Amino acid sequence: MNDDVEHPDLHSRKFPVREDMAYQLKVWRFERCGWYMLVLLVVLGLAGLFSRGLLSTRDVRSEDGRVRVQYEMFHRNGSTNSMNISVSGVPESTVELELAGEILEGFSIETLQPEPARARSSGQGIRLWLQTDTQGQADLFITLRGDGLGLFHSRIVLPGTNDVRLAQFIFP
């Protein structure tokens, strides 16, 4: 900024207040940079960096496509987001699905629909038995509430296919 101390307007006065214009110019420059940071934060927020948006929503499948998980990568502590898991298997039977890893350390499951045929804890996570429909599809609608802070790695495990790995981050 070449107008720093060149312009007579910007010289420090002594009366009636003692001024330090060099410092005041720094303050004004900080205000301007701060404004750019605020705009950047707004844009990132709109893009979904702080949950719910393009940067955050994920739709992943296992290699053979039998498991599909739609989830949010970024969460905020205390707020809820949904996670949908779709599983395909043999029609009119039960499929075993495991939510493994750190998911239950960082999140609490507020709702789980439809109710699984059977449920059991399994290490850090839980194991669910879902009833498939006439086409062999079973969908699970979960509402997750972020209770922890930081990064949590988890896996959705369906026996017979590779694990679907998830990484989720909870902002304070």
Next chain:
Amino acid sequence: MDSVLRAAAMYVALMVLFKIAGRRSLAELTTFDFVLLMMIGEATQQALLGDDFSITNAILVIVTLIAIDVGLSLLKQRSSWASRLIDGEPTIIVENGKLLRERLRHARLVEADVMEAARSSQGIEKLEEIKFAIIERNGKISIIAREE
């Protein structure tokens, strides 16, 4: 533990954000500015209490905020550098009837803002009647009239 951390984090975050917003943002200029400040207060309250509405949590948060505030005012007393950093300094914007336009530009002010302050505080009608106009640390514009 998280109550104290929430309160401290919100205190610091608000201080930084209001520093970025500049001095005039706290001066309660129009009704809209007032409502905006209230909305900020509402948003802050949610973050401070979370879903815990117990008396203990409320008192803990208030105690933390007051403790930090008093601590900072003690620090400001001891160190003029800290006082300048936290509170800022007054800046002259009109000198002997002339606007210091470069300063007005940086402070995001216009002549109308100065004249409004002149009329409401001193009953001054013209710019030439102002000896000094100073934007204070709290964002208010104080006017010193020219002696006749």
